Amino acid sequence: MAYKRQVDRLPIIPADAKEHNVTCHYCIVGCGYKAYTWPMNKQGGTAPNQNKFGVDLSEQQFQDTEAWYAPSMYNIVKQDGKDVQLVVKPDANCVVNSGLGSIRGARMAENRPSDVSGTQLQRLSDPLVWRNGTWQPTSWDDALDLVARVTARVVTEGSEDDLVVSMFDHGGSAGGYENTWATGKLYFESMKVKNCRIHNRPAYNSEVHSTRDMGVGELNNSYSDYEITDTIFMIGANSMETQTNLYLNHMVPGLQNGAKFIMVDPRRTVTVHSSEQWAGKENVLHLAINEGSDMVLFNAILTHIVDQGWTDDDFIAASTFQGSEAVAQDSAHPASLGSLDHAMQDCRTSLDEAAEICGVAAADIQKAAEWIAKPHDDGSRRKCATAYEKGIIWGNDNYRTIGALVNIALATGNVGREGGGVCRLGGHQEGYYRPADGHVGRPAEYVDQFLIRGLGGVHHIWACDHHKTTLNAAEFKRVHKRRADMVKDAIDGAAGGTREQVVDAIVSAISAGGLFVVDVDIIHSQIGQNAHVILPACESNEMNLTSMNGERRLRLSERYMDPYGNSRPDCLIAAGIAQHMERVLREMGEGAYADQFQGYDWQTEEDAFMDGYNAGNPEVTYERLRAAGNNGVQEPVSGYENGTLVGTERLYADGTFDRHGRDDGKALFCAAGWRGWQAPGKAREKAAHKYWINNVRANIFWQNQFLDQKNQFIQDRFPYPFIEMNPEDMVEEGLNPGDLIEIINDNGVTQGMAYPTATARRGQVAMVFGSPAGSQGNVINPGVNELVLPNYKHCWGDIRKISNATHETAGITFKSKEVTL
Numbered sequence: 001m002a003y004k005r006q007v008d009r010l011p012i013i014p015a016d017a018k019e020h021n022v023t024c025h026y027c028i029v030g031c032g033y034k035a036y037t038w039p040m041n042k043q044g045g046t047a048p049n050q051n052k053f054g055v056d057l058s059e060q061q062f063q064d065t066e067a068w069y070a071p072s073m074y075n076i077v078k079q080d081g082k083d084v085q086l087v088v089k090p091d092a093n094c095v096v097n098s099g100l101g102s103i104r105g106a107r108m109a110e111n112r113p114s115d116v117s118g119t120q121l122q123r124l125s126d127p128l129v130w131r132n133g134t135w136q137p138t139s140w141d142d143a144l145d146l147v148a149r150v151t152a153r154v155v156t157e158g159s160e161d162d163l164v165v166s167m168f169d170h171g172g173s174a175g176g177y178e179n180t181w182a183t184g185k186l187y188f189e190s191m192k193v194k195n196c197r198i199h200n201r202p203a204y205n206s207e208v209h210s211t212r213d214m215g216v217g218e219l220n221n222s223y224s225d226y227e228i229t230d231t232i233f234m235i236g237a238n239s240m241e242t243q244t245n246l247y248l249n250h251m252v253p254g255l256q257n258g259a260k261f262i263m264v265d266p267r268r269t270v271t272v273h274s275s276e277q278w279a280g281k282e283n284v285l286h287l288a289i290n291e292g293s294d295m296v297l298f299n300a301i302l303t304h305i306v307d308q309g310w311t312d313d314d315f316i317a318a319s320t321f322q323g324s325e326a327v328a329q330d331s332a333h334p335a336s337l338g339s340l341d342h343a344m345q346d347c348r349t350s351l352d353e354a355a356e357i358c359g360v361a362a363a364d365i366q367k368a369a370e371w372i373a374k375p376h377d378d379g380s381r382r383k384c385a386t387a388y389e390k391g392i393i394w395g396n397d398n399y400r401t402i403g404a405l406v407n408i409a410l411a412t413g414n415v416g417r418e419g420g421g422v423c424r425l426g427g428h429q430e431g432y433y434r435p436a437d438g439h440v441g442r443p444a445e446y447v448d449q450f451l452i453r454g455l456g457g458v459h460h461i462w463a464c465d466h467h468k469t470t471l472n473a474a475e476f477k478r479v480h481k482r483r484a485d486m487v488k489d490a491i492d493g494a495a496g497g498t499r500e501q502v503v504d505a506i507v508s509a510i511s512a513g514g515l516f517v518v519d520v521d522i523i524h525s526q527i528g529q530n531a532h533v534i535l536p537a538c539e540s541n542e543m544n545l546t547s548m549n550g551e552r553r554l555r556l557s558e559r560y561m562d563p564y565g566n567s568r569p570d571c572l573i574a575a576g577i578a579q580h581m582e583r584v585l586r587e588m589g590e591g592a593y594a595d596q597f598q599g600y601d602w603q604t605e606e607d608a609f610m611d612g613y614n615a616g617n618p619e620v621t622y623e624r625l626r627a628a629g630n631n632g633v634q635e636p637v638s639g640y641e642n643g644t645l646v647g648t649e650r651l652y653a654d655g656t657f658d659r660h661g662r663d664d665g666k667a668l669f670c671a672a673g674w675r676g677w678q679a680p681g682k683a684r685e686k687a688a689h690k691y692w693i694n695n696v697r698a699n700i701f702w703q704n705q706f707l708d709q710k711n712q713f714i715q716d717r718f719p720y721p722f723i724e725m726n727p728e729d730m731v732e733e734g735l736n737p738g739d740l741i742e743i744i745n746d747n748g749v750t751q752g753m754a755y756p757t758a759t760a761r762r763g764q765v766a767m768v769f770g771s772p773a774g775s776q777g778n779v780i781n782p783g784v785n786e787l788v789l790p791n792y793k794h795c796w797g798d799i800r801k802i803s804n805a806t807h808e809t810a811g812i813t814f815k816s817k818e819v820t821l
C-alpha cells in the first residue's frame, strides 16, 4: 500500500484517455508533463491495446519504466462539469526534464481541488465580501461593483497615487503572459499606477538592474550549455533543491562529462554534497565565504584573471566598450559602468585581501580563477557557465555584486558562446508582457514603507502574501492590519445601509487613515485576513497558460480541468475590474476617464493573449504553441517556417549586446568597488547578535506553502519551519531536536523548530523562508539598496527556547539531509 494514501492499486490509464500538454507551474525549470483524463466509469487493461502506454502490463516492467505512476500523480477532478479521473506524470520526451519529476511537480495532481478525493478544499470557490463581521460569499458582480466603486472614488477624489498595487510579474502559477498582460493593461495603460510593487520585493524594479545596464539580459544560455561546459560556477543558489531538474538533467550530465564545479555559498548545501558524488570531491570547490562578501571574491578572481593574461582579448575588443566611463554613478546607477580598464580601477583586489574579508584561503580563490579561466594545456580557452540566484540577488549590495560577477563572464568571453552564459537560475517561470512602466520611475517607490507611513487608500493584491514573504514583516503586518481594521469597522458600522452608504463609510474611514484591501488569490491567505473583498482566481491548467522557463523556452500549458467553483483566470478578473471601473466612472460623470477602461471584452484567456503577447509577437499563437508541444520554442521567436516556430538557442551569439538599449551594441563593465555592508542597519545588527539567520528554500516546499499547508505529506515531514543549527550551538542553548525556538531582534520575533545539522557552521542558522507557521521576514530589517532591492538574506538575531519538542515534532526524523547514493 502506498504510504499514507490508503491506496493499494490505481486505475490503468485507458488507451483512449485524453492527453494534454502540461508545463509544471511551480519552478523556473518548467518541466514537461502529460495530463491524462478519462471518464469515471472506465479504466484501461493490461493488454497493449487497452492502455495508454501500449505495453503488456501483465509482465514485470523494468525499473525506470514510463508505464507507471505514483499515487500523488492521480486525482479525480471536474472537466466540463463532470468528474473525471486524472493522471499528471512527467513527459519522457520533454528535453527539459527527460521524464524526471520532482517532489513538487510530481504532486501536481494531488494538489488539485477535488470534491471527490477531498484534496485542497481550502481553494476559494466564490468571491467573498466583508459583511456583518465576517467574509460572506457573493456574486462576481456584487464583489466587483464594490471594488470599482471604492477604487474609483479614491482615485478621482485623490489621485491614482492613492491606489497601491502588489502584483506578480512572473510566469507559471499565478502569472503567465495572459495574466501579466491583463494586470499591466489595467494598472499601466488604463491607469498610470506608480505605487506598485512586485510579489517578491517592496518596489517595482528589476532584481538584476546591473547586468541589464551592462547590456546582458539575465537568461542568456541554454540548459544544454551546462552539459558541455568545462566549469559550472554557481553562486548563492541551491539548485538541487530549487531548480531540481535543471540540476539533475543538465548539470549532472555536465559533471559526468568532466566539468568542474565551483559553489559559492556560506552554507554547505545538498547541491555541494550531490555534486561531490557525481564529479568526485577533487572536482568540487566549495567556497564557504563569509555572508555578504561575494563582491570581494569576484573582484579578486577578476583581478587574478586579468593579471595572468587569461582574459579573452578578442572578445573584449570586439564586444565591449572601449572608452573609459560610459555611464556615471548617480541615483539610478549605484556604480559607474564602462570599459574593463575603467572597472578595474575600482575592482582591483588581491587574493590576500579577499581571503581576509571572505574568510576562505587565498589558494582556493586562486584555484577558482584557474578553473574559470586558465587556458587548457593546448592553449584553448576554458568554457565556464556561471549561474546565480537569491544568495546574491537578496544579498549585500545587489547592483555592484551582480555587476562584479558579470564582469568575470565578460572578461573571459563566456557570454553568447557554447558552454558559457552568465545567468540567473531563476525562481518562478517568466511570463512578463506589460505596457511600458517608465512612469514608475527609478528608483521606484518603496511601497511597504509608503503603506507603513499611512499613505495610499486602496490596496489591490494579486497572488502574493506579504505577511509571510516581505521584509520588516512584523511592522508591515501591524500597520496593514490596523489600517484595514478601520475599514472593517466602518463597514460593520454601516451594516444595513445602501451600497452608497457603505461606500461613503469606507471612503471616510480611508480619509481617516484606513486602507481598503482587495485580495486576488486561490485561497484565503494570511494577508487575505485584512481584505474586504477577496476574488477567487483559478490556477494554471484550470486555464490555458503560456510562460517561458529559465532558458526562455515558451510553452502552452493546457487547460485540462474546470476552474474550482466560480473562480476565474486572473486575466478575466482584471478585465472584470476594468469593465466595472468603466461603468462606475461613467455613472459618476467621469466619461473621459471611463473611456480609458475600454478594450477588455475578452471571453477567454486566449483573447487576453492575443490582445497582449500576440500583438507584439504575431507569429506566436495558441495553435502553433500547441503544435510545438512540451518542447515549445526558445524566445525570442524570429519567425514561422515550414510549420514550426523559429526560436533562439542562445542570446548574444553574434557578440552584440543590447539589453541596456545602447546603439553601439557593446557590453559595459561595472566599477564594483567594495563598501562593506551596504544596506542601512546591517552592520550594527550583525555586531549586536549571536546568530546569522540565513533563510533558505527546501526541496519539499513550494514557496509560502499555500498548497503545502493543506498537504499531509508535507506537514508530516515539517510541521513547523525548520531552523538548521549546529549541534554544539544547540547544546549551548539547551536545545534538543524538534524543540520550538524563537528568533529575536529589534525588528521582531519569529519561531520554528531546531533541526540539528552537523554541517551548519557555529553561529549560523538556516531557517526555511515564507512559512505559515513562522515568518522569517519578521526579523529582517527594512534596509534596501539605492534601487530598493531588499537584502532578505542577511539578518542577525538571538535564540530563545519556547518549549520542548511537541507531539508533532517529536516524531519526525532529524537525519542528515545529505543522502549518499
Ligand SMILES: Nc1nc2c(c(=O)[nH]1)N[C@H]1C(S)=C(S)[C@@H](COP(=O)(O)OP(=O)(O)OC[C@H]3O[C@@H](n4cnc5c(=O)[nH]c(N)nc54)[C@H](O)[C@@H]3O)O[C@H]1N2
Pocket (backbone or CB within 6 Å): 027, 028, 104, 235, 236, 237, 238, 239, 241, 242, 243, 264, 265, 266, 267, 269, 290, 291, 292, 293, 294, 389, 390, 391, 392, 395, 396, 426, 427, 428, 694, 695, 696, 697, 698, 699, 700, 701, 702, 703, 704, 793
Ligand atoms: N523547492 C523549491 N524550489 C524553488 C522555490 C521553492 O519555494 N521551493 N522557489 C523558487 C523561487 S521563487 C526562487 S526565487 C528560487 C530561489 O532559488 P535559490 O536562490 O537557489 O534558493 P535560496 O534557498 O533562497 O537561496 C540560495 C542560497 O543562498 C545562500 N546564501 C545566503 N546568503 C548568501 C551570501 O551572502 N552569499 C552567497 N553566495 N550565498 C548566500 C543560502 O545559504 C542558500 O543556500 O527557487 C525557486 N525554486
Ligand SMILES: Nc1nc2c(c(=O)[nH]1)N[C@H]1C(S)=C(S)[C@@H](COP(=O)(O)OP(=O)(O)OC[C@H]3O[C@@H](n4cnc5c(=O)[nH]c(N)nc54)[C@H](O)[C@@H]3O)O[C@H]1N2
Pocket (backbone or CB within 6 Å): 173, 174, 175, 199, 200, 201, 390, 394, 427, 462, 463, 464, 465, 466, 469, 470, 471, 520, 521, 522, 523, 525, 537, 538, 539, 540, 570, 695, 696, 702, 703, 704, 705, 706, 769, 770, 776, 777, 780, 792, 793
Ligand atoms: N526571508 C525571505 N523572504 C523572501 C525570500 C527569501 O529568500 N527570504 N524570497 C522572496 C522571493 S524570491 C519570492 S518569489 C517571494 C515569494 O513571495 P510570495 O509571492 O508572497 O509567495 P508565493 O508563495 O509565491 O505566493 C503565491 C500566492 O499566490 C496564490 N496563488 C497561487 N496561484 C495563484 C493564481 O493562479 N492566481 C492567483 N491570483 N493567486 C495564486 C497563493 O495562494 C499564494 O497566496 O518571497 C520573497 N521573500
Ligand code: SF4
Pocket (backbone or CB within 6 Å): 024, 025, 026, 027, 028, 029, 030, 031, 097, 100, 101, 102, 103, 104, 105, 106, 243, 244, 245, 246
Ligand atoms: S523541477 Fe521545478 S518545474 Fe520541474 S517538476 Fe520540479 S518544481 Fe516542477
Ligand SMILES: [Mo]
Pocket (backbone or CB within 6 Å): 200, 427, 428
Ligand atoms: Mo522568487
